[in-house]
Amino acid sequence: MKIYLSILSILCLLSCNSSEEKREFKAVSPDGTIEVSFNVTQEGKPYYLVMNNKNVVIDTSYLGFEFKDAPNFEKNFIIKKSLTETHKETWQMPWGEQDTVQNNYKKLKVFLQEKVSPERFLNIVFRVYDDGIGFRYEFPKQARLSEVEILDEHTQFNLTQDYKTFWIPGDWDIYEHLYSTTKLSKVDAVKYAEHVNLAQTYIPENAVNTPVTMVGENGMHLSFHEAALLDYSGMTLKVDTENLKLESNLVGSKNTDYKVKRSLPFNTPWRTIQITDNAPDLIESNLIVNLNEPNKLGDVSWFKPMKYTGVWWEMHLGKSSWDYGMEMKDGKWTDTGKAHGKHGATTENVKNFIDFSARNNIGGVLVEGWNTGWERWIGFEDREGVFDFVTTYPDYDIDEVVRYGKEKGVDIIMHHETSAATETYEKQQDTAYALMQKYGMHVVKSGYVGKILPKGEYHHGQYMVNQYNNAAIKAAKYEVAVNAHEPIKATGLRRTYPNIISREGLRGQEFNAWAEDGGNPPEHLPIVAFTRMLAGPIDFTPGIFNIKFDEYKKDNQVNTTLAQQLALYVVIYSPIQMAADLVEHYEANPEPLQFIKDVGVDWEKTKVLNGEVGEYVTIARKERVTGNWFLGSITDENPRDLEIKFDFLDSNQDYEAIIYKDAKNAHWNDNPLALDIEKIIINKSTILTLNLAEGGGCAISIIKK
Known part of the structure; x- marks a missing residue:
């Protein structure tokens, strides 16, 4: 540095x-x-x-x-x-x-x-x-x-x-x-x-x-x-x-x-x-x-910003489950032969995600539900001692998965769901991080779902502030970066401890899959961009292509157009961005998938071109190393015509712009998949009008010629 x-x-x-x-x-x-x-x-x-x-x-x-x-x-x-x-x-x-x-x-x-x-x-x-x-x-x-x-x-x-x-x-x-x-x-x-x-x-x-x-x-x-x-x-x-x-x-x-x-x-x-x-x-x-102190960790080049896929969205849809179907006997999780057959974190399933990621310029695969304890992870008062952060379920071969990932050039992202049982996690952190270090895993997604144990503590009090921060500071000693869910608020500590890379801390994408109130309305993300995002990076998990997912949940959907899901890779910032949907949904839509393949995650410059809180926002970001630009624009439930000047581009340089935009009849509810793709040549003097549908958006790859 x-x-x-x-x-x-x-x-x-x-x-x-x-x-x-x-x-x-x-x-x-x-x-x-x-x-x-x-x-x-x-x-x-x-x-x-x-x-x-x-x-x-x-x-x-x-x-x-x-x-x-x-x-x-x-x-x-x-x-x-x-x-x-x-x-x-x-x-x-x-x-x-x-x-x-x-x-x-x-x-x-x-x-x-x-x-x-x-x-x-x-x-x-x-x-x-x-x-x-x-x-x-x-x-x-x-x-x-x-x-x-x-x-x-x-x-x-x-x-x-x-x-x-x-x-x-x-x-x-x-x-x-x-x-x-x-x-x-x-x-x-x-x-x-x-x-x-x-x-x-x-x-x-x-x-x-x-x-x-x-x-x-x-x-x-x-x-x-x-x-x-x-x-x-x-x-x-x-x-x-x-x-x-x-x-x-x-x-x-x-x-x-x-x-x-x-x-x-x-x-x-x-x-x-x-x-x-x-x-x-x-x-x-x-x-x-x-307002935060300078970097205290020194060289953190072992962390590489990346896109990732993973075993996650399918559980929220009900296609698979986090748990395997084991039983607790004599204080140990035991395979009694009663597995329900819906477990998501299998060696075969993870390899499928690895293959897809390797083909599509995606650097990592998140695996949730790989370790024992998910049968009692929430709703039980005796959650202390339930999760084991090194013991896999019988159908997940961690050695083979890591070997296969390295062969394909894809990293495995670790998952630690603590179920808010803080004493159990604190006791096992060194062992858990050491396991990651052994396998060359540099990113962990942690979770704290449920009421905090010990009873009487709250997620955002001093006790938990220290739990979250101390976990991340300890992780750095093992060259592990932390993406925390159910976290304390982001307050800029990523400057002091750059291994604090991202976090949830908002109503995320999963609410679209299971909330009883209809999920996140179209205005949600145009508000988030000017509120929660001011605090720091967000692991929002964008990129849902199967907007309606009727085959899984007829009463739920994502309340945006497909074009907006693409635009979120630029608008909602994180150094790790998930391609959250199922492999089969991406493979059925190779043209919009191209934007996810192309879009960067680590930026040299950011320009906010327009916006009003809760209504719309357009952001352009210049990728480090390549010098390519990417633009994302989103709106609430109201359609917008936004004039965009590209005067932020380099002088005397032409770019190929691949525009992923709402089709004329697109609508977040009535026709969310209506997408047009256009290729044009632009430069610093170009002015375009973006036509955003209700709940819609526009994503543009701007590649140097």
């Missing part, structure tokens, strides 16, 4: 005593558009204010903490001193949406001390970018405070208008809710507290999860999230619908009477606000990943 120079210039160092408390402490973004002001009130209450183009975006908002068995951090502070800095840096992504990232910001650090006993210290740090801000609390080492038990963090975001808001409930256990679109004043999260389609859910109050994105009457776009979530609880945002105010509400636990326990010194995660004048700039922002 190249190492780029970081330039840090200290502009001013102010020593302030209590007589100077009226001084304004400010930091302004490099381009001068965003300004943060900080101060304390006469009572010593810390607060901040944010302006964009001289307009107040976040009005006076207070900061503080509520502690167990200690006075709160909420007032009686004085400002001892402040520090402002300018930071300019360029760093290289080992994989990602682009090759290099600019990390330029102005920094304000304020040093606070209580003016009454016990005179404890707290620092607050702001980074102000051209497209938003991040701020965090720093608890420095100090004589009068060595450990804190945080009952809650009281970080406020006082909004100045009733924004159109795209939100999911502040569920402590799951992110798999459909997005709602309402005014901020109309947010009602608790009505989703009992959701029939979710394996576990807990929504204790009217709060939303992050990223939560808002659009103002003047076109201003805001998105609230957090960055660098380490050894802390996940943050939801409590909504004050009357006063249009958000306030942090940390995820808790039934096993402790605090939400976070930390020894000093430590820093909280960054609280982030992306601020842009339009929707596309939200996606192009690098604020979240920039």
Whole structure:
């Protein structure tokens, strides 16, 4: 990896005593558009204010903490001193949406001390970018405070208008809710507290999860999230619908009477606000990943971005099953000869996927249901000790599968479903990762379906934040990259630990196969692109060609056109992208399959060409090494005619554009498979109009001539 120079210039160092408390402490973004002001009130209450183009975006908002068995951090502070800095840096992504990232910001650090006993210290740090801000609390080492038990963090975001808001409930256990679109004043999260389609859910109050994105009457776009979530609880945002105010509400636990326990010194995660004048700039922002520390792993070239197929979608359709049909006897899974014959992870079936992948420029095969324990993986209270992460079912020969994959140039992607039995997984991690290392497997998909064990913990609390992060950090020692499902939220840690490659963390493709509410509506992904995708890569599993799948489930379908399924390979970013459908469905449709064969997964540049939150988006990405471009455009339930300028292409260069587009009579429900394919020559001066059907899309391969 190249190492780029970081330039840090200290502009001013102010020593302030209590007589100077009226001084304004400010930091302004490099381009001068965003300004943060900080101060304390006469009572010593810390607060901040944010302006964009001289307009107040976040009005006076207070900061503080509520502690167990200690006075709160909420007032009686004085400002001892402040520090402002300018930071300019360029760093290289080992994989990602682009090759290099600019990390330029102005920094304000304020040093606070209580003016009454016990005179404890707290620092607050702001980074102000051209497209938003991040701020965090720093608890420095100090004589009068060595450990804190945080009952809650009281970080406020006082909004100045009733924004159109795209939100999911502040569920402590799951992110798999459909997005709602309402005014901020109309947010009602608790009505989703009992959701029939979710394996576990807990929504204790009217709060939303992050990223939560808002659009103002003047076109201003805001998105609230957090960055660098380490050894802390996940943050939801409590909504004050009357006063249009958000306030942090940390995820808790039934096993402790605090939400976070930390020894000093430590820093909280960054609280982030992306601020842009339009929707596309939200996606192009690098604020979240920039707020994380640089790469701590060094060379991670052992991980290769790839497309993959696998034994997965067929189980959701009911064609096959994860379990083999064994029985638990004397504490061991035993083949009693009662196998039901529907097991999916057989040596023969996996070889079929390997053969298909090898023929179609697809680098990996995921195998779910290969290991013992699936007979009791969910719905049982005694899930600890059920899964064995090294013992295969009788009809899966892992040695032969790996050998065959290597012969064909296809990697096997490991699967670890923990059933949320964290102690079992933690005990077996070294053995499980060592097995992967033995076979040269570099990617694992982990899962945490079900209520967390030990009982009383939630998926997004401090306990599980540490479980997820520690699993990934340990995996790196075995050259294993982690794609986590049922995860904690993405917060940009992929910069610090580049083996954290992708994750679920949203209502995914599988809901189309089994949800009782009709699956994901056409507006779902045009919302996801401007909400969940701002946090980081998504393992959404696109590429379903058999949209209706009536032979398996007559009451379910994918609610997009085939063209949109292709476009998702560009629109929804991940360094690993699944061709999720069955082999036979791809082989029956070789022409659209060509786009999956061609499309890249690792990018040099990303350009968001247009978009409106919840309506449509068009993204073009330039592939590393080849210099080829790929374009994806998707819409909601409304048809669109979008004019596209190709001025992002190289000068004096012609390209062959293979356009996969909705046919004139295409419709997500009535005629989803209607697809036209056209080849033309384009260049930098070309302008095309894309005609997107209801729930439709367009995918274009742009190959250098």
